[in-house]
Amino acid sequence: MTAITLNIIVQGLLTGLVYGLMALGLSVIFGVMRVVNFAHGEFAVVAMYAAFILFERLHLDPLISLLPIAVAFFILGYGLQRTLINPFIGRAEHEQFILLVGLATVVINVLLIAFGPDARPVNLSYSFDSYDVGPLIIDKVRVFAALAALAVSAALFLFFRYTRTGTAIRACADNLTGAAVVGLNVKQLYAVTFGIGFVCIGAAGALMETIADASPSLGPSYTLMAFVIVIIGGLGSMAGALVGGVLIGVSEALAGFFIQPSMKSMFSFALLILVLILRPQGLMGRRL
Amino acid sequence: MTALWNEIPRHGKWLTALLLLVFIAAPLVVDRYLLSVLVLVLYFAYLGQAWNLLMGFAGQLSLGHALYLGLGAYTATTLWLLFGIGPWIGVFVAIAVAAAAGLIVGWLGWRFGVEGVYFALLTIAFAEFTRIGFDHLGLTGASGGLFLPVSPTAHDWWNLNGGVHLFYYVALILAIAATLLAAWLRQSPLGYRWLAVREDPEAAQAVGINVFRVRMIAMLISAGMTAVGGVFYGFYYRNLFPSQIFDISRSIELILGPIIGGLGTIFGPIVGAIILTPVGESLTTFMQSSGLNVPGAKSIFYGIILMIIISLRPSGVWPWLAKHLRLDRPKS
Numbered sequence: 001m002t003a004i005t006l007n008i009i010v011q012g013l014l015t016g017l018v019y020g021l022m023a024l025g026l027s028v029i030f031g032v033m034r035v036v037n038f039a040h041g042e043f044a045v046v047a048m049y050a051a052f053i054l055f056e057r058l059h060l061d062p063l064i065s066l067l068p069i070a071v072a073f074f075i076l077g078y079g080l081q082r083t084l085i086n087p088f089i090g091r092a093e094h095e096q097f098i099l100l101v102g103l104a105t106v107v108i109n110v111l112l113i114a115f116g117p118d119a120r121p122v123n124l125s126y127s128f129d130s131y132d133v134g135p136l137i138i139d140k141v142r143v144f145a146a147l148a149a150l151a152v153s154a155a156l157f158l159f160f161r162y163t164r165t166g167t168a169i170r171a172c173a174d175n176l177t178g179a180a181v182v183g184l185n186v187k188q189l190y191a192v193t194f195g196i197g198f199v200c201i202g203a204a205g206a207l208m209e210t211i212a213d214a215s216p217s218l219g220p221s222y223t224l225m226a227f228v229i230v231i232i233g234g235l236g237s238m239a240g241a242l243v244g245g246v247l248i249g250v251s252e253a254l255a256g257f258f259i260q261p262s263m264k265s266m267f268s269f270a271l272l273i274l275v276l277i278l279r280p281q282g283l284m285g286r287r288l
Numbered sequence: 289m290t291a292l293w294n295e296i297p298r299h300g301k302w303l304t305a306l307l308l309l310v311f312i313a314a315p316l317v318v319d320r321y322l323l324s325v326l327v328l329v330l331y332f333a334y335l336g337q338a339w340n341l342l343m344g345f346a347g348q349l350s351l352g353h354a355l356y357l358g359l360g361a362y363t364a365t366t367l368w369l370l371f372g373i374g375p376w377i378g379v380f381v382a383i384a385v386a387a388a389a390g391l392i393v394g395w396l397g398w399r400f401g402v403e404g405v406y407f408a409l410l411t412i413a414f415a416e417f418t419r420i421g422f423d424h425l426g427l428t429g430a431s432g433g434l435f436l437p438v439s440p441t442a443h444d445w446w447n448l449n450g451g452v453h454l455f456y457y458v459a460l461i462l463a464i465a466a467t468l469l470a471a472w473l474r475q476s477p478l479g480y481r482w483l484a485v486r487e488d489p490e491a492a493q494a495v496g497i498n499v500f501r502v503r504m505i506a507m508l509i510s511a512g513m514t515a516v517g518g519v520f521y522g523f524y525y526r527n528l529f530p531s532q533i534f535d536i537s538r539s540i541e542l543i544l545g546p547i548i549g550g551l552g553t554i555f556g557p558i559v560g561a562i563i564l565t566p567v568g569e570s571l572t573t574f575m576q577s578s579g580l581n582v583p584g585a586k587s588i589f590y591g592i593i594l595m596i597i598i599s600l601r602p603s604g605v606w607p608w609l610a611k612h613l614r615l616d617r618p619k620s
Contacts, residue, residue, distance in 0.1 A: 030405075036405050084595075091602065093349055093405055093408065094343065094543075094547055094551070095547075095598055097408075098595075099595055099599070101540055102590075102591040102592065102598070103591065104591075105588070105591030105594070106588050106591035106595075109587040110588060112583065112584040113584045113585065113588075224416065224536070231406065231409060263423075263424060265416070265420060266417055269416050273396070273410065273414065273417065276396075276409075277396050277400050277402075280400060280406060
């Protein structure tokens with residue numbers, strides 16, 4: 001019994017790291033620009049389909065196609081910010097909300113027309129392999145996906161900590177007026193930030209495709225999940241997104257096994273409500 | 289309210305009267321399909337007014353009004369199915385249940401300083417939480433849905449069972465009543481407190497307004513009104529599924545009208561509903577007639593239209609329209 005529980009916790013933890021990477025993108029975008037990306041999950045599903053196509057046509061493992069997808073998503077995010085999002089910076093929340101809901105609607109229905117409603121899995125040669133560690137049986141794909149998610153997160157962390165652009169973006173987040181006064185090109189940095197947020201979406205989407213099957217209906221639920229994770233972890237906190245992702249991954253896995261798979265996200269929302277009440281800034285967020 | 293009516297210029301009064309007359313007489317002229325579209329227009333105008341009280345007046349963004357809609361629908365239909373309590377009595381229970389839910393959401397949110405985006409996400413969380421809960425609630429048929437017997441020929445207004453004409457006039461009365469209520473609240477002392485809290489909560493607090501209480505009143509009225517819309521939905525469509533009535537897309541579609549029409553205005557929710565619903569419907573018709581009948585194509589156009597309107601008219605269509613019709617209130 002305990003072995004099964006432990007097994008489920010480990011599986012949930014590994015999936016949670018991928019969730020965390022996806023949520024990281026949301027956190028970065030909101031933390032810097034105060035824009036809530038309501039089309040987040042929808043674009044993650046676009047990345048899942050991209051990984052699916054690259055696998056079907058070129059037999060690229062999503063762990064490899066992750067790189068070109070991430071690059072393409074950087075350009076996509078950069079372009080979106082420059083054209084569509086930028087006029088809405090600093091505008092009322094509900095206006096941003098309508099814009100991004102409109103965008104999300106377009107994205108998800110284009111996918112629906114292009115691919116139909118059926119789930120599209122990727123069948124890797126090692127899809128059903130697993131590692132035996134003592135009493136634990138751990139899926140190989142989940143281990144790989146979690147490691148890749150950690151690697152991308154670490155790269156982003158180093159980028160924000162040590163590069164000039166990363167420092168400049170943090171400056172914009174901390175004090176926008178100050179950043180503009182010292183001559184930072186805020187517009188450019190915002191577009192880069194949006195691009196980086198989309199790198200998280202692209203990479204996480206490609207990794208998700210190895211664990212879950214792409215389908216348009218996943219979009220809104222991924223958006224909601226990313227919100228839940230980010231708020232639990234603390235908006236704007238990079239470590240918080242990963243911690244929140246792991247928490248949600250584990251709670252979903254446990255609830256799915258011990259109670260009912262269809263009720264698993266109920267526990268995520270209950271967790272969110274608890275966190276918002278007890279610690280509105282999130283587990284690792286700064287005081288509001 | 290009379291003061292507000294007096295402020296409308298003369299030709300504005302005529303236009304209002306004309307609009308009212310058109311809506312009252314419409315069932316005599318239009319066919320059943322068009323009438324069902326008009327029912328939706330009135331339904332969304334009503335819900336838009338309800339949501340606008342909380343967002344447009346009190347400044348609190350709720351993205352989870354499907355919660356109150358669903359609770360209202362499920363309460364009234366369940367009372368009718370299980371205990372034979374008719375909708376005209378059940379609606380008061382529905383209002384009470386939804387207001388209680390609103391009380392919980394508002395209390396948990398505002399008491400603990402959850403504001404802005406965080407509050408909006410809290411409202412989504414409650415709606416989703418309840419949706420999944422109802423998906424597993426045996427009493428109301430869980431995810432399999434809840435069905436009311438259908439008899440299109442019956443004229444049983446006491447049990448809200450009848451043709452589209454019955455529901456048309458019920459929706460018309462609801463929409464008019466909600467508009468009058470909004471207009472009355474707007475110029476009441478409470479309405480001015482709402483505006484003060486919306487513009488600057490700290491300043492409002494400083495002049496002695498109980499911000500929490502004022503917001504809570506807006507929440508209770510808004511949630512209760514939305515529940516009435518839910519009762520209407522339940523008895524009009526006569527089937528309820530948690531995955532539909534509590535879905536986030538319900539919350540989104542009911543806030544589009546007031547935002548597109550003009551937040552915080554009296555006529556905004558009506559104008560928004562008049563614009564959006566026929567656009568959606570005519571897109572469906574156009575898609576079918578042009579052979580472009582791909583599922584999803586309609587939603588794509590809908591999404592694009594939303595993006596265009598919010599980019600070009602961020603404060604809504606009504607303020608712009610009012611200016612061009614010279615209906616905006618003279619500066620006093």
